[in-house]
Amino acid sequence: MSGRPGIEVAAGPEDLAGRAARLFCHAARAAVTARGRFAVAISGGSTPRPVWARLAGPHHRDDLPWERIEFFWADERCVPPDHPDSNYRAARQTLLDRVPVDPARIHRVRGEAEPAVAAEEYDGELRRTLATGAGEPPRLDLALLGLGPDGHTASLFPGSAALESSRLAEAVPAAIVLPPVVDRVTLTPVALNAARQVAFLVAGASKAPAVRAAIEGPHDPARCPARAISPPGGRALWLLDAAAAAGLEDRDRPAAAAP
Ligand code: 6PG
Numbered sequence: 001m002s003g004r005p006g007i008e009v010a011a012g013p014e015d016l017a018g019r020a021a022r023l024f025c026h027a028a029r030a031a032v033t034a035r036g037r038f039a040v041a042i043s044g045g046s047t048p049r050p051v052w053a054r055l056a057g058p059h060h061r062d063d064l065p066w067e068r069i070e071f072f073w074a075d076e077r078c079v080p081p082d083h084p085d086s087n088y089r090a091a092r093q094t095l096l097d098r099v100p101v102d103p104a105r106i107h108r109v110r111g112e113a114e115p116a117v118a119a120e121e122y123d124g125e126l127r128r129t130l131a132t133g134a135g136e137p138p139r140l141d142l143a144l145l146g147l148g149p150d151g152h153t154a155s156l157f158p159g160s161a162a163l164e165s166s167r168l169a170e171a172v173p174a175a176i177v178l179p180p181v182v183d184r185v186t187l188t189p190v191a192l193n194a195a196r197q198v199a200f201l202v203a204g205a206s207k208a209p210a211v212r213a214a215i216e217g218p219h220d221p222a223r224c225p226a227r228a229i230s231p232p233g234g235r236a237l238w239l240l241d242a243a244a245a246a247g248l249e250d251r252d253r254p255a256a257a258a259p
Contacts, residue, residue, distance in 0.1 A: 005215055006237040009245045009254055015202065016241050017050035018059075020201050023237070024051065024123060024144065031141040031161040032065045037105075038146055039070040039130055040141075043146040043154065044077070044087030047201050051144075052095035067102045070129055074145055074192070075155035076109035078118060078171075078183040082102035085180045086111055115183040117188035122185055123169040124243055140195040143187070147202045148178055151210045151224035162188050163221050163228050189228040190223070196197060197235045198229055212247035 010016035024040070031038035042048065054060060077085045088108040096106060107125050110118045128139030145153045155172045156163055162170035168191040172184040192198060202211055214226035217239065221228035229236055245253050 007240065007245070007252060008213070009164075009240050009242055009255055012243065013050065016201070016203055016239060017054050019239050020048070020051040020052040020144070020145070020199070021060055022113050023199055023239070024055060024142070025064060027142040028064055028069060031196075032068050035141075037068045037070055038065070039072065039141045041072040041074045041140050041143045041192075041195070042091060043074045043144060043201075044090060047146050047203050049090070049094050050146060052199065056095050061099060061183040064099070066100045067105075068070040069101060070105045070107065071096065071101065072126065072129075072140065072187075073105050073109055074143060074153075075172075075184055075186040076111050076130065077180060078111045078113075078115045078120075078185065080112040083107060083111070085182065096101065104195075108254070109169075109185045111185070115173075115185060117169075119169045119171040119185045123167050126191065137194045138191070140191070141154045141197065142235050143192050143195040143198045145192070145198065145200050145226075145229070147200055147207055147210055147226055149206045149210055150178065151213055151226050152178065153183035153200070153226045153229060154192070156189070156225040156228065156257045158223055160186075160225065160227060162186055163225055166190060177253075195231055195233050198231045200226065200236060200238045203241040205246065207244045209249035210250075211238070211240060215252055216249060249255065 028038040072089050076087050079085050083089050109122045127138050157176045165188040172186050174181050174183045213224040
C-alpha cells in the first residue's frame with residue numbers, strides 16, 4: 001500500500017454512512033467539474049446499502065449531477081440481473097431506480113452470460129467508457145470497496161489468479177469465493193489501482209482482523225487481497241466503524257469521531 005492509508009473511525013452506523021455519502025458527493029462534484037463526468041465503481045454486499053439510501057434521500061439527492069455519473073461495479077455475481085444475489089439488482093433497488101441517472105451510463109456486468117464472456121465484455125466497456133485518448137490507462141474516479149473477513153475485496157479472493165491479471169476485469173470461479181458460492185466477475189488490481197481515489201467502507205467486529213492485516217500486516221496480497229489495492233500517489237481511505245478498527249495499533253487508529 002503506497003503511502004500511509006487514511007483512516008477515519010465513525011461514531012456509529014449513521015456517521016459511517018454519512019462520511020461515505022459525503023466522500024461520494026465530493027468526488028462526484030470534483031470529477032464533473034474537472035472532466036464533465038464521474039466514473040465510480042460501487043461494491044455489493046450489505047455495508048454500502050445505507051450509503052445508497054442516503055444518496056437517494058433528502059440529504060444528497062438534489063446536489064448530485066446524477067446524469068453525469070458513470071456507474072460501474074467492483075464485482076458482480078454471475079447470476080441474472082433480477083436474481084436476489086445480483087449486485088446490480090441491489091443497487092437498482094436501493095439507489096439507481098430512485099435517482100435520475102442516465103440509463104446509458106449504467107455499466108452492469110452481464111451476469112447472465114458465461115463468466116469469461118461477461119468479463120471480456122466488461123473489460124471492453126471499461127476501456128471504451130474510460131478511454132482518455134491520451135494513451136493513459138482507463139481511470140475510474142472513485143472505487144468504493146468493501147472488505148470480507150478473509151481480506152477479499154471486490155471478488156479478489158485469497159489465492160485468486162485475478163490478483164495477477166493485466167486485464168481490467170476477470171472471471172472468478174465459484175470454487176474460491178465466499179457465499180454466495182457462484183462464479184463472479186471482478187475488477188482487478190490494475191483497474192482499481194488506476195482509480196483516482198479508492199475508499200474501503202468496513203463495519204463490524206468480524207472484519208477487525210482483516211482490517212488489521214490489510215493496513216498493518218505484511219504485504220501479502222495472495223493471503224490478504226486488499227493489500228493489492230494501492231492507488232499510486234494517492235492513498236486508500238479506510239472508513240471504519242469502531243468495531244472494525246478495534247484491531248488496529250493505537251498509532252493507526254484515530255480517535256473515534258464524537259457522536
Ligand atoms: C460482493 C462484494 C464483496 C463485499 C464484501 C463485504 O459482491 O459480495 O463486492 O466484496 O464488498 O464481501 O460484504 P459486506 O458489506 O456484506 O460485509
